[in-house]
Amino acid sequence: MKYQAPKGVIEYFPPRSRSFEWVRGTLLSQIKRSGYQLLELPVFEDTELFTRGVGASTDVVSKEMYTFLDRGGRSITLRPEGTVGALRAIIEHGLDRGALPTKVFYSGAFFRAERPQAGRGRQFYSVGVEAVGSDDPALDAEVIAIADAGFKALGLKQFRLEITSLGDAQTRALHRVDLLAFIEGLDLDEATIARAEINPLRLFDDKRKEIRDLMDKAPLLLDYLSEESRQHFEAVQSYLKDLKIEFTINPRMVRGLDYYTGTTFEFVHNLLGAQSGIGGGGRYDGLMEQIGGQPLSGIGFGLGVDRALLAAEAEGVVDSAAFLTDLYLIPLGAQAKTVALSISQELRAHDLTVDIVFGDRSLKSAMKSADKSGARYVVIIGDTELSTGSVDLKQMSTGETTSVTLASLVTTLTTKLLTW
RNA sequence: GUGGGCGUAGCUCAGCUGGUAGAGCACUCGGUUGUGGUCCGAGAUGUCGCGGGUUCGAGCCCCGUCGCUCACCCCA
Numbered sequence: 233m234k235y236q237a238p239k240g241v242i243e244y245f246p247p248r249s250r251s252f253e254w255v256r257g258t259l260l261s262q263i264k265r266s267g268y269q270l271l272e273l274p275v276f277e278d279t280e281l282f283t284r285g286v287g288a289s290t291d292v293v294s295k296e297m298y299t300f301l302d303r304g305g306r307s308i309t310l311r312p313e314g315t316v317g318a319l320r321a322i323i324e325h326g327l328d329r330g331a332l333p334t335k336v337f338y339s340g341a342f343f344r345a346e347r348p349q350a351g352r353g354r355q356f357y358s359v360g361v362e363a364v365g366s367d368d369p370a371l372d373a374e375v376i377a378i379a380d381a382g383f384k385a386l387g388l389k390q391f392r393l394e395i396t397s398l399g400d401a402q403t404r405a406l407h408r409v410d411l412l413a414f415i416e417g418l419d420l421d422e423a424t425i426a427r428a429e430i431n432p433l434r435l436f437d438d439k440r441k442e443i444r445d446l447m448d449k450a451p452l453l454l455d456y457l458s459e460e461s462r463q464h465f466e467a468v469q470s471y472l473k474d475l476k477i478e479f480t481i482n483p484r485m486v487r488g489l490d491y492y493t494g495t496t497f498e499f500v501h502n503l504l505g506a507q508s509g510i511g512g513g514g515r516y517d518g519l520m521e522q523i524g525g526q527p528l529s530g531i532g533f534g535l536g537v538d539r540a541l542l543a544a545e546a547e548g549v550v551d552s553a554a555f556l557t558d559l560y561l562i563p564l565g566a567q568a569k570t571v572a573l574s575i576s577q578e579l580r581a582h583d584l585t586v587d588i589v590f591g592d593r594s595l596k597s598a599m600k601s602a603d604k605s606g607a608r609y610v611v612i613i614g615d616t617e618l619s620t621g622s623v624d625l626k627q628m629s630t631g632e633t634t635s636v637t638l639a640s641l642v643t644t645l646t647t648k649l650l651t652w
Numbered sequence: 653g654u655g656g657g658c659g660u661a662g663c664u665c666a667g668c669u670g671g672u673a674g675a676g677c678a679c680u681c682g683g684u685u686g687u688g689g690u691c692c693g694a695g696a697u698g699u700c701g702c703g704g705g706u707u708c709g710a711g712c713c714c715c716g717u718c719g720c721u722c723a724c725c726c727c728a
Contacts, residue, residue: 236701239719291726295653313728346726347653348719358728427725439724488727498727509727536728564686597681599688614686628688 240346240354242538251550252357255541259359259382260339266378268337268361273317275341279307285316285523287490289430296344310343313489314360314534315516316523322364323525332365332528339537351507351539360513362532364520369464372495372515372531373471379499379511379533380477386540387549390502391510394482395472397465398496399457400517407456408432414450436484447484454483461494468495487512491519495531501539503546510543511535558585558649560607562598564614572613575641582642584649603628609645 237243244252279299286293298310311317318338321327327334339359346352361378363371376393383391398404411432420428424443427434435447457465472479479497487496496514504510513533521527544550559579563572569588576586587605589598595612602610610626617623617638624633625644636644 236719296726342728344727345653347724348721349723350721352727356728360728506723506725507727511728534728539728562687594681595686596688601688603688610688612687616686624687626687631688633687 238354240348242353242356251544252537252541254551255386255544256339256357256359256537258385259535259537259540260337262378262382262385263337263359263361266335266374268335268363271318271321271336271338273321273338273340274311275343276308276310277317277320279309281316281320281523282309282312285319285491285519286313290488290490292344292488296346298343298345312342312344314338314340314342314358315362315489315491315532316519318360318362318532319364319520319525319530320523322362323520323523328365328520328526328528333363333371333530334365335361335363337361349507351504351536351542353538357537358534359537360532360534362530364530365528367464367515367517367529369467369495370471372464372468373475375513375531375533376468376472376479376497377475377477379513379535382535383499383510383540383543386544387551388501388540388543388547390547391499391543392502393477393479393497393499394485395468395479395495395497396454396482396485397457397461398453398487398493398514399461400493403456403458403461404453404493407451407453410451410456418446420446431486433486437486452483454481464494487514491516491522493517494529497533499535501543501546504539504542507539509536510539556585557587557605557607558609559587559645560602560605560610561586561588562595562602562610562612563588564595564612567618568613568615571618571638575613575638579642579645582646584642584645608649611641 279297282297283293288294292312297312300308302308318336322334322336327336337360340357341355342358343355345354348354361375363375376395380393399407415428415432415435420443424435424438433453435443436450438444438447469479469481482498485496485498492514494515494517496512498512499510500508501510502508511533513531515529515531517529518527520530541550561572561576563569572588576588579586587607589601593601599610607628610628611623612626613623621639622635622637623641625636625641625648626633627648634644
């Protein structure tokens, strides 16, 4: 019996796992430096949290959740997204009782039982933020700017930011009446009618040209915005312009989660095929109340780490230089190993990346693996070195060696690497 | 969930109209005594995704199944 990973899961292993780590770390560092604090949450929650929060009629809830009964007969669901779980934790622990907005971030695996495809796994990785308790449009701009900065920090260029406003509840109700009337006048096939019944906005992002043409004259939600929503949306746009963040307004953008209101946005990458959304988010007025909290507005985003990595690979911007080993130690003989182990311990305590050749390999093959590891420096420890207490520090890129005492290895190496 | 393509060594793939498996890269060792990236030599590795069927004989044909992939759908 040969075991395989469950269908549709994405696994990261060397050497690509380093790239994954780099992508996630880069996105997270943009978030952390903006004052967001970690929320480490369960990957499963009470099923009802998602049906109420995300919306029972959404595709995500109605046909994509991993739901099961636990041993106590409780209905449990593997989290399909991050926002409602984050808000549940904020409410449960009273994080919204202090100074507002409450700014938190998360990072981890999410689960959706979809048909797998490139960029779409049944377990996928997201990092996200939630800022709860302020309806300041400047906060919308900050949230968008963080995601934008994250993608740019990765070196991505071939993506665009699309934004729109879904307005408030009243806006959507008014628009819905007109949109339904409009759709009723169209000649559509059954499947499309069924989709429209669940969410008429869906027809706006249908990929078929016929439908696109038909929807060309459909009433747009943006034209129904209340004065307040309109001003908020304009303020957001003006902040983004000040920040020199380019965006396009896409009045046909559709979100599959029910909780979105007001400012809504999506980052789309050009080289990813069908699964091109690398991040998205928006405001959610009413969601806090919906799941039992205070009536606070909030805004957040989720960024797809898997897709961001795919995008970075497609653009050829993966930073492989970030993974190099500083020093490779080659011990020759039993006594040398003892010394190598203790030297590595000391160097690592000084934040240096150190690796050792294990096994009794020939010097030649040890040098080969040092070379392949991408080590910047190599030190050989044999009988000579042990008796003199000094080693040759070899710089692999140039082949130059400098003689240093074992005792001063830490300082020598540290200063050399500083100017690397 | 629906439809199309694919599934051969760790990786990329070759394998003609069915006769019982190969290349390149990677890997290990070596090219004399303690120094890598080139070159040369040697070596190891596969139940040809899995299960059935047709056949004297199947990696090549048929069915099923699992998985990957692309599109729909959906979204991160």
